[in-house]
Amino acid sequence: MNKNIVALTVNGEEYDLALEPQVTLLEALRDHLGLTGTKEGCGTGECGSCTVLMDDKPILSCLTLAADCRGSQIVTIEGLAQGGKLTAVQEAFLEKGAVQCGFCTPGMVLSVTALLDENPQPSEEDLKKALEGNLCRCTGYNKIVEAVHQAVETISSPEGEGRQA
Amino acid sequence: MHLPRFKLLQPRSLNEAVEFIDRYGASARLGAGGTDLFVRMKYRVASPEYVVSLKQIPAKAPSIDENGALSVEALTTLRDVVRSDVVANRAPVLAEAAHTVASAQIRTMGTLGGNLCLETRCLYYNQSHTFQYVEPCFKRDGDRCYFVPKGKRCWAVFMGDTAPALVALDALVEVESSAGRRTMPIERLYTHDSLCPVSLSPAEIISTVVIPASGRRTGEAFVKSSPRGGLDFAIVSAAAVLEAGDDGTCSRAAVVLGSIAAMPVRASQAEALLQGKVLTRDLIQEAARTASAEIRPVMHHGHSASYLRRCVEVITEDALSLAFERLVIR
Numbered sequence: 001m002n003k004n005i006v007a008l009t010v011n012g013e014e015y016d017l018a019l020e021p022q023v024t025l026l027e028a029l030r031d032h033l034g035l036t037g038t039k040e041g042c043g044t045g046e047c048g049s050c051t052v053l054m055d056d057k058p059i060l061s062c063l064t065l066a067a068d069c070r071g072s073q074i075v076t077i078e079g080l081a082q083g084g085k086l087t088a089v090q091e092a093f094l095e096k097g098a099v100q101c102g103f104c105t106p107g108m109v110l111s112v113t114a115l116l117d118e119n120p121q122p123s124e125e126d127l128k129k130a131l132e133g134n135l136c137r138c139t140g141y142n143k144i145v146e147a148v149h150q151a152v153e154t155i156s157s158p159e160g161e162g163r164q165a
Numbered sequence: 166m167h168l169p170r171f172k173l174l175q176p177r178s179l180n181e182a183v184e185f186i187d188r189y190g191a192s193a194r195l196g197a198g199g200t201d202l203f204v205r206m207k208y209r210v211a212s213p214e215y216v217v218s219l220k221q222i223p224a225k226a227p228s229i230d231e232n233g234a235l236s237v238e239a240l241t242t243l244r245d246v247v248r249s250d251v252v253a254n255r256a257p258v259l260a261e262a263a264h265t266v267a268s269a270q271i272r273t274m275g276t277l278g279g280n281l282c283l284e285t286r287c288l289y290y291n292q293s294h295t296f297q298y299v300e301p302c303f304k305r306d307g308d309r310c311y312f313v314p315k316g317k318r319c320w321a322v323f324m325g326d327t328a329p330a331l332v333a334l335d336a337l338v339e340v341e342s343s344a345g346r347r348t349m350p351i352e353r354l355y356t357h358d359s360l361c362p363v364s365l366s367p368a369e370i371i372s373t374v375v376i377p378a379s380g381r382r383t384g385e386a387f388v389k390s391s392p393r394g395g396l397d398f399a400i401v402s403a404a405a406v407l408e409a410g411d412d413g414t415c416s417r418a419a420v421v422l423g424s425i426a427a428m429p430v431r432a433s434q435a436e437a438l439l440q441g442k443v444l445t446r447d448l449i450q451e452a453a454r455t456a457s458a459e460i461r462p463v464m465h466h467g468h469s470a471s472y473l474r475r476c477v478e479v480i481t482e483d484a485l486s487l488a489f490e491r492l493v494i495r
Contacts, residue, residue: 022169022170059273133395
């Protein structure tokens with residue numbers, strides 16, 4: 001076998017995994033770390049279900065080699081809620097009914113989180129551009145857009161100030 | 166979907182990458198963002214023995230060199246191209262083109278060099294062939310084209326978005342190999358052969374894209390027509406760069422179309438029509454008609470050649486009009 005030790009930092013935890021070179025980050029997360037929140041949709045970069053954050057930027061884990069993630073901070077959907085408390089974006093998705101079958105949701109939530117971390121007041125255009133790589137076949141996107149607007153409000157409100165997206 | 170097995174090489178510098186591709190030649194493939202190569206590997210239409218992953222090599226931010234030229238390293242991600250103030254200022258058409266590529270995730274991963282070296286695409290080739298019991302096409306070492314009936318050669322189309330913009334800017338590419346560095350106009354990067362669209366040898370790698378300093382008053386625009394307006398390859402794309410003197414006379418015009426052949430295509434008759442004339446709406450419309458008449462689009466992804474020809478006229482007019490407006494404002 002042609003395995004190498006790959007050091008990964010996922011949701012703040014460090015892991016050393018013995019992986020073959022062709023193992024993608026998605027496979028490492030799901031099959032080796034048991035973090036099955038990250039979904040495999042198309043596996044070819046079209047649907048965005050496998051979106052995770054690498055150094056706070058959204059990437060496709062299905063087209064990233066685990067071995068290429070050395071030294072990067074990976075955040076998956078499991079890493080957002082702190083101490084059982086959901087983030088503003090997660091709360092907004094629940095309240096607005098932006099989750100139906102739920103398969104696109106982890107990717108959607110992470111793409112929105114990355115957007116709001118960088119641009120807490122996105123325009124409609126910014127928002128659609130940020131989510132163009134996340135396909136949803138249930139909601140028709142309106143509920144998701146509403147949820148983002150609500151998350152923006154929560155984060156910018158006095159109580160939500162300083163609150164993480 | 167799983168990747169096939171391969172041996173992974175992770176150079177830390179461009180020199181190390183050059184050593185690897187020099188040693189392993191055609192048995193190695195370069196992967197920068199991986200968003201094109203890994204998809205083809207999952208479809209099993211590419212199965213290199215070695216993958217040289219360039220992710221560990223840092224890219225410097227785009228900058229202006231001593232000659233006033235804009236220099237963008239090939240490993241700069243499309244996201245960083247879009248966000249660079251220097252690029253927005255000096256080559257807005259490149260930023261605009263990079264902004265239309267795929268999705269936020271793919272722009273975070275994909276690089277400028279990778280976008281320039283995309284494999285050509287067609288409806289038949291870019292899919293899994295595991296359960297497809299038909300004879301392979303030219304691109305899969307067969308002898309037929311399913312795309313153009315009775316085609317005697319491969320007709321796959323080059324669908325990168327940044328290449329037309331860079332051709333319109335008269336960009337140069339710097340290529341590194343063990344023999345040293347060579348610089349060539351970006352148009353020479355392409356072969357016009359769908360089977361092997363990029364002219365580089367397996368032992369060569371693009372290091373930098375250089376965009377020469379332009380005249381004072383320029384207007385630039387990139388327009389892409391795509392089925393959904395997001396996360397799409399272009400049906401047709403157009404890059405327009407106009408330079409004009411203070412009296413409004415066009416001193417240089419570049420009109421380049423993408424996704425209609427195995428490489429970006431200049432609409433040279435339309436360019437010649439604009440050059441030396443005072444730019445007006447009517448002239449722009451005439452140039453768009455000229456471009457549509459001179460370009461012979463290759464039909465692709467279910468779009469007929471006549472439809473594409475009409476698209477060429479519409480988006481050439483859009484791109485030139487936008488470039489013209491920006492010229493006036495600046």
